[in-house]
Amino acid sequence: MEEREKFCMEQLSSGEALFTQGPEGYDMAAICFYKALKVYPAPAELVMVYQKTIPPEVFTLVMGMLSMDVQKKQEKYYTVFPPKEMNVKIEELAEGVTAEGQKVVRRGLVATKDFTAGETIYSETPIISSLEPSLEGNDFCHYCLKQIEESAKVRCATCSKVVFCSETCEKAATTEFHAVLCTKDSEDAHNPERALSDYTKETNNKYPEMIAKFLVRMVHEETLNSGEEYNLFDHIERLRFLEVRPSAAEEKEIALLKLALGSKIPGIEEFINEERYLTLKGKLLYNAYGVSTSLDASRSVEPSPEQYRSVHDAPVVGAGFYRVTSYVSHSCEPNTKVAFLEHTNNMSVVATRDIKAGEELHVGFIDQKNGTLSTEQRRQELFQHYRFKCMCPRCETTE
Ligand SMILES: [Zn+2]
Ligand SMILES: [Zn+2]
Ligand SMILES: [Zn+2]
Incomplete structure (x- = not known):
């Protein structure tokens, strides 16, 4: 040293x-x-x-x-990447040919062994996740998004804005991001951490705060110098993203993040430029999954207006950004589904039919309303939210 x-x-x-x-x-x-x-x-x-x-x-x-x-x-x-024990690999798959005769390839996630319907292919915890703002501080854990029994509630030592399901989650959140982002119950509305937290509540938007958490966690991991060859930024850099056009809202979000992180992380103000912020937001919009951990299927949750891949029957309580599952592409006839078997943000990808080694994995990005959407409607919705024309077997055969 x-x-x-x-x-x-x-x-x-x-x-x-x-x-x-x-x-x-x-x-x-x-x-x-x-x-x-x-x-x-x-x-x-x-x-x-x-x-x-x-x-x-x-x-x-x-x-x-x-x-x-x-x-x-x-x-x-x-x-x-991904590690062998996850039973999947990322492969370049032929997507078709352009008008000029050039091959188009995209990356997709492929199984490396056979699975039978109902089997879990792999599980992973998110890089970062957030609750719907309306649930924050009530009965869901700020770190793992689990629903908490009143008696098991652990509070932040310095604020009343968030709660945790366990000491373990409290510690993990504090070291990874919350120590930097905690409002400490400041009474000053201009306090930078409070301003960011207030913005999240007022707009009901959680992605700006998720980006703040991501940046803090990234810097935290760097300082750990764990010897990991690839850092958080390396992991998300390759992911697809939606192009986000800058607007007054994004300008405000960038300013809030700079204030909240600037005094604690040297140089971060220069790092959060407009292009980087918009790219990060576009990555969340394209790749984030809805997380449903609620034990109560009839729980009504005020959804944030931000989109996520949603394939759940249960209420969505927040969103998570996952390293591997971001590579799973959409199909209207998917061969897997995501599940939250432990009622935390630890996501499992489960086979919904038999899958052979070498087969690509698919999930559904959109709610198909029990299969009542027509091909036209599905394609329209996918194009509107994810900007691609669905060419899955179901769309292609029923045109
Ligand atoms: Zn927890
Ligand atoms: Zn706190
Ligand atoms: Zn389709």
């Missing part, structure tokens, strides 16, 4: 000495900054510092070297 730190400091000061010599020192300076970055325990933070402190020409060079690294890492990604 000490040696790494010493090496890092040396590289940083050589880099600085080199760029102060002017443009002829830029190449060598960039190499020094790149080397420092490779040993620094929280590289994302250091990049943010670079962005503010080193000349833009040098910064561009450092980013270029990093992107070469990224390219190498990217090529390797699908050979190690």
Whole structure:
């Protein structure tokens, strides 16, 4: 550790000495900054510092070297992810041919062994999840989204806005994101954490807060330096997303996030630029799943206006963003469904008919109203929400 730190400091000061010599020192300076970055325990933070402190020409060079690294890492990604024990892999599948005769491929999730109907293929916990704002602080856990018995309720030590089902969830939430986002019951409406929490309640929108949680968790994982080859950003970077056009609402959300996180995470204000924020929001809109953990099937929940993949008979209490299940594509005749068997946000993907190794997995993204929607209606709804024309066997044969 000490040696790494010493090496890092040396590289940083050589880099600085080199760029102060002017443009002829830029190449060598960039190499020094790149080397420092490779040993620094929280590289994302250091990049943010670079962005503010080193000349833009040098910064561009450092980013270029990093992107070469990224390219190498990217090529390797699908050979190690998802882990083998999940019984699935991500494959490039032929989607058709363009008018110019070019092959179109997309990534889909494929089973690596046979399953019979009713079997669980794999389970995974989300990168991040959030309750519907109207349920927050009542009888659902802020961390795992489980419904809580009054007697088991654990409160946040510093606010009355959220509750947990256990000490374990309270601890996990606090270390991963809540310590940064807790309002501490501030009475000042301009308090940045409270402003974000108030916005969530007032607009009934949970995705801005989910993005805040995601960013805090990402930085937290970086500082843990766990030796994981791929960080949270690597995992979501490859996922599809909807294009979100900037509006006054997004501008306000970006400003709220910058205030809430800015004083605690150095450099995050530069990191949350408009493009990145809109992309993150677009990733949530395309990939998030509705989570239904309620023990009471008749529970009525005020839904947020934000879309999620919804395939449940039970009431949806929130949404989750999942690493692997984001790759499952839609079919109007799916061979799997998602289930919350433990009544928490731990999602299981369950075969709804026999599946052979090598077969692609599908879920339904939309509620088909017990099969009463026509092909035209299904296609319209999918296009409106997910912007693709459904070419599943059911849509193709009943046209
Ligand atoms: Zn919990
Ligand atoms: Zn709190
Ligand atoms: Zn279809």
